[in-house]
Amino acid sequence: MIELTRVEEFAVITLNRPDALNALSFSLIRDLGRAFDEVATSDARALIVIGAGAKAFCAGADIKELTGRSLVAQKEGAKLGQAMFARLDALPMPSVAVINGYAFGGGLELALACTFRLASRNAKVGLPEVKLGLIPGYGGTQRLPRLIGEARALEMILTGRTVDADEAHRIGLVNRLIDADPLAAGIAFAREFSRYSLPVLGFARSAVTRALDVALSEGLKIEADLSTLAYQTRDAIEGMDAFIDKRKPVFRDA
Numbered sequence: 001m002i003e004l005t006r007v008e009e010f011a012v013i014t015l016n017r018p019d020a021l022n023a024l025s026f027s028l029i030r031d032l033g034r035a036f037d038e039v040a041t042s043d044a045r046a047l048i049v050i051g052a053g054a055k056a057f058c059a060g061a062d063i064k065e066l067t068g069r070s071l072v073a074q075k076e077g078a079k080l081g082q083a084m085f086a087r088l089d090a091l092p093m094p095s096v097a098v099i100n101g102y103a104f105g106g107g108l109e110l111a112l113a114c115t116f117r118l119a120s121r122n123a124k125v126g127l128p129e130v131k132l133g134l135i136p137g138y139g140g141t142q143r144l145p146r147l148i149g150e151a152r153a154l155e156m157i158l159t160g161r162t163v164d165a166d167e168a169h170r171i172g173l174v175n176r177l178i179d180a181d182p183l184a185a186g187i188a189f190a191r192e193f194s195r196y197s198l199p200v201l202g203f204a205r206s207a208v209t210r211a212l213d214v215a216l217s218e219g220l221k222i223e224a225d226l227s228t229l230a231y232q233t234r235d236a237i238e239g240m241d242a243f244i245d246k247r248k249p250v251f252r253d254a
C-alpha cells in the first residue's frame with residue numbers, strides 16, 4: 001500500500017491505495033513508519049511524499065476502520081499515528097509533501113509533519129474530523145496552529161471546512177503551488193536545498209522548530225549553540241573557503 005522508491009538522490013514514498021483515495025489504514029500507517037526508518041538510514045538527500053492517482057494525496061484516516069473501537073484501542077491508534085509522523089518530522093533530511101489533490105484529516109496531518117508542503121492547483125485540504133464527531137488525532141491540533149496561527153487553525157478545525165489551494169498558499173499552509181507534473185515539481189523543489197550540508201540543514205530545522213516551543217531568550221541561546229555547531233563542521237570551512245576562492249562549494253555532510 002506504500003511504495004518506497006529512489007529517484008536520483010531522493011527517496012520517494014507513494015501512498016498507493018487510490019481506490020480508497022490513499023486513506024490511512026492502521027497497517028498503512030505502520031508501513032509508513034517502517035519506510036521512514038529505512039529513509040532515515042539511507043543516503044537520500046530529501047524525502048518526497050506523494051499520493052498515487054490523480055485525485056488525492058490522502059483522504060485521511062480510513063473511516064471504515066475507525067468505527068466500533070474501544071477507547072483504549074482508539075488512544076493506542078492516536079499514539080501510533082503520532083509516533084509514526086514524529087519519525088517523519090525527525091528524519092535527518094528535509095521532507096516535502098506533494099499534495100496532488102485531496103488532503104483531509106490524517107492526510108493533511110501527514111503533510112503537516114513534513115518539512116515543506118507543495119500543492120497542485122486542484123488541491124483541497126482540511127481537517128474535517130468534527131463532521132464525524134471527532135477531532136484530529138495525528139498531530140493536527142498541535143502542528144496546524146504552529147504553522148498558520150491559532151485563529152486560522154481554530155477556524156479550520158472547528159468548522160472542518162475545505163480550504164482550496166489558493167487559500168492554503170495565501171495563509172502559509174503550503175509553501176508553493178505547482179503546475180507541472182507533481183513528482184517532478186517536488187524533486188525540483190528539493191533540489192533547491194539538496195546540495196547543502198545535511199547536518200547544517202538539520203541544525204537550522206532544529207533551531208526553527210524549537211523557536212515555536214520556547215521563550216525568545218531561550219530560543220536565542222539555542223540559536224547561538226546550533227549556529228556554533230554549524231560553524232564547527234568541515235562543511236562550514238568548505239563553504240567559506242569556496243566563497244573566498246570564488247568556486248562552488250562541495251559539501252560532504254561532515
Ligand code: DAK
Binds near residue numbers: 063
Ligand atoms: N476512509 C475510507 N475510505 C475512503 C475515505 C476515507 N477517509 N475517503 C474516501 N474513501 C473511499 C470512498 O469510500 C470510496 O470508496 P468506494 O465507495 O468506491 O468503495 C472511494 O474512496 C472514493 O471516494 P468518493 O467516492 O467519496 O470520492 P469523491 O470524489 O466523491 O469524494 C472526498 C472525495 C475526499 C471528498 C470524499 O471521499 C470524502 O469526503 N472522504 C472522506 C474525507 C474525510 O472525512 N476524511 C477523514 C477525516 S478524519 C484518531 C482520531 C481521529 C482520526 C483518526 C484517528 N484516533 C484517536 C486514533 C481522524 C482522522 C481523519 O482523518
